[in-house]
Amino acid sequence: MESAEAETSDSRSEEDGAVPGSGFPPPEQPVAAAATMEDCLAKKMEITISEAEKRTGRNAVNMQETYTAYLIETRAVESQSEGQCAPVDSLWRRYSEFELLRNYLSVTYPHIVVPPLPEKRADFVWHKLSADNMDPDFVERRRIGLENFLLRVASHPVLCQDKIFYSFLTQESGWKEMVNETGFQLKADSRLKALNATFRVKNPDKRFTELKHYSDELQSVISHLLRVRARVADRLYGVYKVHGNYGRVFSEWSAIEKEMGDGLQSAGHHMDVYAASIDDILEEEEHYADQLKEYLFYAEALRAVCRKHELMQYDLEMAAQDLTSKKQQCEELATGTVRTFSLKGMTSKLFGQETPEQREAKIKVLEEQIQEGEEQLKSKNLEGRDFVKSAWADIERFKEQKNHDLKEALISYAVMQISMCKKGIQVWTNAKECFSKM
Amino acid sequence: MSGGAAGAPKPLPSSGPKSLREMPHPLATSSSEEMGPALTPSPDLLQPRSIADKDLSLPNGTPVDTSSPASSSSLLNRLQLDDDLDGETRDLFVTVDDPKKHVCTMETYITYRVTTKTTRAEFDLPEYSVRRRYQDFDWLRNKLEESQPTHLIPPLPEKFVVKGVVDRFSEEFVETRRKALDKFLKRITDHPVLSFNEHFNVFLTAKDLNTYKKQGMALLSKMGESVKYVTGGYKLRSRPLEFAAIGEYLDTFSLKLGTIDRIAQRIIKEQLEYLVELREYGPVYSTWGGLEVELAEPLEGVSACIGNCCTALEELSEDMTEDFLPVLREYILYSDSMKNVLKKRDQVQAEYEAKLEAVALKKEDRPKVPTDVEKCQDRVECFNADLKADMERWQNNKRQDFRQLLMGMADKNIQYYEKCLTAWESIIPLLQDKPETK
DSSP states (O other), rough: HHHHHHHHHHHGGGGOOOOOOOOOOOSSTSSSSSOOOOGHHHEEEEEEEEEEEEEEEEEETOEEEEEEEEEEEEEOOOOOOOOOOOOOEEEEEEHHHHHHHHHHHHHHOTTTTOOOOSSSSSOOOOSSSSOOOHHHHHHHHHHHHHHHHHHHTTTTTTHHHHHOHHHHHHOOOTHHHHHHTTTHHHHHHHHHHHHHHHHOSSSOOOOHHHHHHHHHHHHHHHHHHHHHHHHHHHHEEEEEEHHHHHHHHHHHTTTOOTTTTTHHHHHHHHHHHHHHHHHHHHHEEEEEHHHHHHHHHHHHHHHHHHHHHHHHHHHEEEHHHHHHHHHHHHHHHHOOEEEOOOOOHHHHHOOOOHHHHHHHHHHHHHHHHHHHHHHHHHHHHHHHHHHHHHHHHHHHHHHHHHHHHHHHHHHHHHHHHHHHHHHHHHHHHHHHHHHOOO | OOOOTTTTTHHHHHHEEEEEEEEOOOHHHHHHHHHHHHHSOHHHHHHHHHHHHHGGTTTTTOOOHHHHHHHHHHHHHHHHHHHHHTTTTEEEEEEEEEEEEEOSSSOOOOOOOEEEEEEOOOOSSEEEEEEEEEHHHHHHHHHHHHHOTSOOOOOOSOOOOOBBBOOOOOOHEEEEEEHHHHHHHHHHHSTTTGGGOOOHHHHOOOOSSHHHHHHHHHHHHHHHHHHHHHHOOOOOOOOOHHHHHHHHHHHHHHHHHHHHHHHHHHHHHHHHHHHHHHHHHHHHHHHHHHHHSHHHHHHHHHHHHHHHHHHHHHHHHIIIIIHHHHHHHHHHHHHHHHHHHHOOOOOOOHHHHHHHHHHHHSSGTTTTTOHHHHHHHHHHHHHHHHHHHHHHHHHHHHHHHHHHHHHHHHHHHHEEEEEEEHHHHHHHHHHOTTTTOO
């Protein structure tokens, strides 16, 4: 892992350097190992999104639009002097800026599984929750999701050191220009190229192929799970709510009963409680769904790394192919034999042999190209190896994080279920008590 | 034992005093005098003997009046026994079990074994075991209704079954029906008057019920006439307040029960739909587990846990379908029977009022009220007494049955949640079991 980190930081050494801002000391040397968990940004700075606000403004084409802005608050943590509290810095960002940041990160760090953003539109939700973007519940859940994204980036050993990320947190104006100046968009791969690579790579790395396969399956299984969970929640909601009708009818019935009346009346009250309890239960469960959703989107991030590897591999193979054909040409010219039937061979036969001088010159050019190509291939090979190394390191990190997070999520889910069962037992025990007095 | 019209009252006088003979229970006799006035109007206590003497000369020859003394007085007996000595004086035990399917060329039907154990002198043997089919129960109920018109006859489960919707020969259906038939006979057995009914005796003991049924045909036609005679054209002036109250009570009661029945069915439907989703939900975790290495076990655990919850839910819905719904249905039918008896009572009163009116018109004969009218008045009073006694018995049974039923419902739900709770609690250690915890 250490070696991989060394290489990654090496490759982006020009981005390191003094970072403005108080509580954040610049990395000591450019070639230093990437931040370990102890000195990553998350440990030096408290990051929260404390507020979300609906705003109306004009967009680029001067159209009225409504959007939600999020207040990011940061505060330096001084580990030495605990008594002192650093002042809180705050600034507003909107979702599209988060998107820009993430795009920038994923282009700039192709070998890293970049944490995903929360969903743009509510999806896979239990029916009672609104799917409206401006719905307060949705905005609140997205606020939590965005905060989580910032914390994920801030605690990532490599991403946390990014200058653009740092200014995203601390510099309200001019940030967009700064991002665009990095020219990251030029580095972005075109879709067509990526598609090409997928189909034409001859010697794919087995590990990456498997990983890609895994991320596909992960994505499909989690989305299936989320879909079914939403339906399960819907049905459970129905079961509880229908019990609420007992509340009404018991109370109506109790009016005509003498000895049974009181018991029925209070049992009816417990049925009302039972029916109402499901709202909180399912709202809490949405949090679990959000945790799963993050990994649904992580699967996409994982696949992006695989795709970038494919592209790299494709480039490498193309370069190697080019070199081989040049070498062959050169050999043909030198020996004067045409091994394969080619147009060139035909023309030379038809229009007579080139002069030796011409041939010499051609060979010379080709030899130069071959040398250049060889160097290029060498560097691409090196680059590829570096990529694989650092990508794999990050994937390992990701896997560990994933196992840890999902276990935690499952535990909290189980705890939720346990509390639901306990609530159910409580309500029915109370109701039984009332019935027994009838 | 002949079921002829003339013979009809014959066995009944013996059944009346019989239950009176039960009265010299030390506790019953001593306390009945204290409780008496509070529980039943004093005329009822005085009437029995005088009416028992008169009844043989009643024109209709119905056993109406014969049974009333027994019922109203032994009600007192019962009411006190219910509290402390329930069961001790029981001398007749009937159970319905062992359903068997009979396939003949003409029809396919189910018979049930009816086992009787008794110490009563009316029975030649202490134990009987006969096989009866639904038709026979139906016959018994009709006979009881004819011969004891002033009494509330417990309902039979519905005869009509929509073909195709319910499989008449399915195990669940037969079992549900068996329980209902068992309940039907038990309710008769527990009744101080009905349990001494001659037809009931025959039903429990006769080897060949069919021959007896044919004998009874003649009687049936006669009885039909008498019922018609009563029904003919009289309008009731005013229902006494207490019976009007009973009528109103029954209307509301059956309305509320109908609602509860619908709610219960809806809950079962929602639960089954929830179950369908849950059955899909669990295996998704299993599929996911197949993709993972470290998470395989926890995910499998969650899957198995959801499977356990499915089983628990299935049991809950089954219990609700098999135990809860039939009792509701029985009470809905029961209140219908009750309404019928109320109607008959109204008819008897109407008859009396009409006669009284006729007498009032012939004012000259005033000093001498015809015996016919007196008899009519007696009939009304006996009917009222029987009905009140039955209604009170019914109320008491109802309270106990619903107490048990609703407590059972609460218990089943508690058990369901407890099973789920155990399942979820058991996977917590599985989820926490990770050596590399930080």
